Amino acid sequence: MVKLTLPEAELMDGGHVACQGCGAALAMRLFLKGTGPDTALVIPACCWAVIAGPMPTTCLRVPTVFSAFEATAAVASGLKAGLRRTGAPKTIVAGFAGDGGTADIGIQALSGAAERNEDMIYVCYDNEAYMNTGVQRSGATPPGTWTTTTPRGLEKSTPKKDMPGIMVAHKVPYVATLNPSFPEDFVAKVKKAASLPGLRYLHVLADCPTGWKHDPALMVEVGRLATMSHFFPLYEVENGRYRMTWEPGQPAPVAKYLKGQGRYSQLTDADIVKVQSDVDARWAALKKLTTPA
Amino acid sequence: MTRHLLSGNQAVGEAVRLARAQVVAAYPITPQTTIVEHLAEAVGKGDLLADFITVESEHSAMAASVGASIAGARAFTATSSQGLALMHEMLHWASGQRTPVVMANVNRALAPPWNIWVDHSDSMAQRDTGWIQVYAETNQEVLDTILQVYRLAEDKRVMVPAMVMLDAFSLSHTYMPVDVPESDVIDRYLPPYSPPQKVLPETTQLFGSFSPPELCYMELRHDLEVAMHQARILLPQVEEEYTQLTGHPSFGAVDEYRTDDAEVVLMAMGSLAATARDAVDALRREGKKVGLARMRLFRPFPADAVRSLGERFHRIAVLDRAVSYGSGGPLAGEVRAALLGIADPPVLAAYIAGLGGREVTQEQIRSIFERLLSGNGLPSEEWVGLKVEG
Numbered sequence: 307m308v309k310l311t312l313p314e315a316e317l318m319d320g321g322h323v324a325c326q327g328c329g330a331a332l333a334m335r336l337f338l339k340g341t342g343p344d345t346a347l348v349i350p351a352c353c354w355a356v357i358a359g360p361m362p363t364t365c366l367r368v369p370t371v372f373s374a375f376e377a378t379a380a381v382a383s384g385l386k387a388g389l390r391r392t393g394a395p396k397t398i399v400a401g402f403a404g405d406g407g408t409a410d411i412g413i414q415a416l417s418g419a420a421e422r423n424e425d426m427i428y429v430c431y432d433n434e435a436y437m438n439t440g441v442q443r444s445g446a447t448p449p450g451t452w453t454t455t456t457p458r459g460l461e462k463s464t465p466k467k468d469m470p471g472i473m474v475a476h477k478v479p480y481v482a483t484l485n486p487s488f489p490e491d492f493v494a495k496v497k498k499a500a501s502l503p504g505l506r507y508l509h510v511l512a513d514c515p516t517g518w519k520h521d522p523a524l525m526v527e528v529g530r531l532a533t534m535s536h537f538f539p540l541y542e543v544e545n546g547r548y549r550m551t552w553e554p555g556q557p558a559p560v561a562k563y564l565k566g567q568g569r570y571s572q573l574t575d576a577d578i579v580k581v582q583s584d585v586d587a588r589w590a591a592l593k594k595l596t597t598p599a
Numbered sequence: 600m601t602r603h604l605l606s607g608n609q610a611v612g613e614a615v616r617l618a619r620a621q622v623v624a625a626y627p628i629t630p631q632t633t634i635v636e637h638l639a640e641a642v643g644k645g646d647l648l649a650d651f652i653t654v655e656s657e658h659s660a661m662a663a664s665v666g667a668s669i670a671g672a673r674a675f676t677a678t679s680s681q682g683l684a685l686m687h688e689m690l691h692w693a694s695g696q697r698t699p700v701v702m703a704n705v706n707r708a709l710a711p712p713w714n715i716w717v718d719h720s721d722s723m724a725q726r727d728t729g730w731i732q733v734y735a736e737t738n739q740e741v742l743d744t745i746l747q748v749y750r751l752a753e754d755k756r757v758m759v760p761a762m763v764m765l766d767a768f769s770l771s772h773t774y775m776p777v778d779v780p781e782s783d784v785i786d787r788y789l790p791p792y793s794p795p796q797k798v799l800p801e802t803t804q805l806f807g808s809f810s811p812p813e814l815c816y817m818e819l820r821h822d823l824e825v826a827m828h829q830a831r832i833l834l835p836q837v838e839e840e841y842t843q844l845t846g847h848p849s850f851g852a853v854d855e856y857r858t859d860d861a862e863v864v865l866m867a868m869g870s871l872a873a874t875a876r877d878a879v880d881a882l883r884r885e886g887k888k889v890g891l892a893r894m895r896l897f898r899p900f901p902a903d904a905v906r907s908l909g910e911r912f913h914r915i916a917v918l919d920r921a922v923s924y925g926s927g928g929p930l931a932g933e934v935r936a937a938l939l940g941i942a943d944p945p946v947l948a949a950y951i952a953g954l955g956g957r958e959v960t961q962e963q964i965r966s967i968f969e970r971l972l973s974g975n976g977l978p979s980e981e982w983v984g985l986k987v988e989g
């Protein structure tokens with residue numbers, strides 16, 4: 307039997323209004339386990355603007371500031387400065403935004419905060435589309451994915467925007483990829499992030515059964531396959547040094563990951579071969595970065 | 600109190616230093632830039648104990664100011680024109696979150712074509728964002744008003760953000776003698792910010808969240824409207840207290856000049872009022888009974904004071920330095936609405952002047968007064984100084 311090492315205290319209660327099998331909900335629960343109670347959240351427009359529940363209810367046991375879609379990192383910068391000036395300098399300020407709020411509309415504010423190395427944790431929970439508005443493509447949508455704005459005939463052909471790479475290029479102290487299907491790796495990275503100063507960027511793969519079109523009961527499994535197939539590798543970059551944090555011995559074929567999700571049902575066998583070769587190439591490039599010379 | 604020769608932008612900087620702002624987040628834009636520079640220097644020298652956030656845009660300047668204010672810190676920012684336009688969405692967040700952020704806006708024209716000169720269209724376009732708006736005529740008033748609106752905005756009955764307007768170049772870059780109060784005097788006037796609610800670590804708190812139709816959205820909007828009316832009621836008190844401590848004059852929502860026995864009045868805002876003041880003096884020397892009503896407060900709109908003008912004068916001219924396209928001058932529109940329903944309403948002559956910094960001369964204002972006195976050919980919308988292609 308394996309003994310779980312996750313902190314038992316819960317800072318997110320039941321009674322939230324997320325869809326069944328929401329990876330973003332699990333991501334928040336695990337994230338707060340990692341940061342602990344002295345955390346203040348900034349949440350922009352995204353599913354999480356709704357998940358906590360309507361005013362005045364909330365499932366979160368930490369102060370939560372809601373703000374505009376594109377403003378997370380700027381509001382968090384101000385909040386941190388304000389707390390520093392009003393006697394709460396230790397409080398962890400954390401932005402918690404979707405992939406649209408991070409890779410698209412919010413990238414300017416995030417880039418500014420990263421360049422200033424603001425003292426915050428910025429979490430991007432990446433469900434690879436605008437889910438709150440009903441599944442439209444974002445810059446983080448992988449090529450070939452079905453969304454309502456990439457239907458048959460209008461498929462997305464461009465690659466997924468490499469947010470962790472963009473953040474590494476800002477030379478922030480800590481960048482990591484996280485997957486709630488790997489909770490111990492997840493919480494360990496949050497704890498490490500919480501122990502460091504400056505801007506720490508956590509990129510979380512967050513399954514959305516509603517938009518990814520699969521049985522919500524399979525959320526954890528689909529998430530595991532994402533990493534087992536090298537589609538979403540788990541690594542961290544501390545002060546520019548890459549390290550793989552979890553590697554599958556024998557990777558699963560990407561087809562297994564893709565075929566479990568309705569959003570990929572428009573892919574042909576040839577498309578899947580192409581996805582596999584892209585994944586292999588990305589993995590090889592990452593291996594180079596994570597293998598000490 | 601010491602007297603200094605200060606530009607309008609320096610007067611802003613001095614006011615912010617005296618207000619002991621704790622977080623400053625700002626982005627440069629002509630002609631506001633020297634405010635940002637002045638404050639960076641003050642923070643660098645230790646004259647202002649604040650976090651200075653060198654944001655990457657005005658949008659983030661306002662977002663960071665809101666975040667700082669929610670943390671319980673006194674926040675300040677400054678902008679102009681395009682920068683204010685870029686902030687638009689966040690202006691609603693500032694008022695909706697009830698954060699008493701104070702901002703200086705240097706009134707400048709909006710592009711295209713690029714134009715860095717004075718025009719009120721930038722702030723007029725933000726009149727529905729839930730911000731208190733005060734327009735200054737002199738650099739002394741710029742300094743005094745910033746301190747006054749901190750008091751007003753942070754009053755627990757108000758809790759609404761406030762912007763103070765100063766005209767591009769004619770105030771921002773023009774040097775005038777300014778009496779700078781001592782900091783102990785201002786410390787008595789403006790104690791440290793203590794909000795009714797702020798982020799308290801390790802508690803369950805919501806700032807913003809969401810509210811469907813049947814919950815509290817509409818009630819929160821009503822609270823904001825009530826708070827705005829409170830601000831209008833409290834402004835004279837806030838000014839009076841300032842006057843008692845500093846000896847600087849109070850102007851109220853509408854600053855009337857030589858209106859006592861006037862037959863006609865002209866309404867204007869910002870530095871145009873100074874030109875109008877000179878025109879009034881010149882006409883008075885010729886025995887013509889003219890007066891000036893300078894609109895200082897635009898939001899909340901001082902409808903009572905405007906109605907009082909309407910009850911006392913039969914002919915009023917309104918000078919707008921802005922256009923609401925398809926509807927004429929915004930001040931004229933609001934004055935017209937305020938005058939509706941009074942017995943024997945005055946005739947209103949509406950003028951649009953000085954857009955994009957076009958010079959407005961004393962002669963032009965004189966001629967507006969003279970037509971007003973004659974009562975002939977009073978326009979419902981006339982553009983002053985427009986070059987007509989011949």
Ligand SMILES: Cc1ncc(C[n+]2csc(CCOP(=O)(O)OP(=O)(O)O)c2C)c(N)n1
Nearest residue numbers: 351352353375404405406407435436437438
């Ligand atoms: C300025 C602005 N543009 C558009 C929207 C509408 N909007 C709200 S959430 C959203 C998509 C959010 O996508 P993402 O950040 O990926 O989060 P998710 O909904 O997937 O959790 C959009 C387009 C908005 N609120 N504000």
Ligand SMILES: [Mg+2]
Nearest residue numbers: 404405435436
């Ligand atoms: Mg998304």
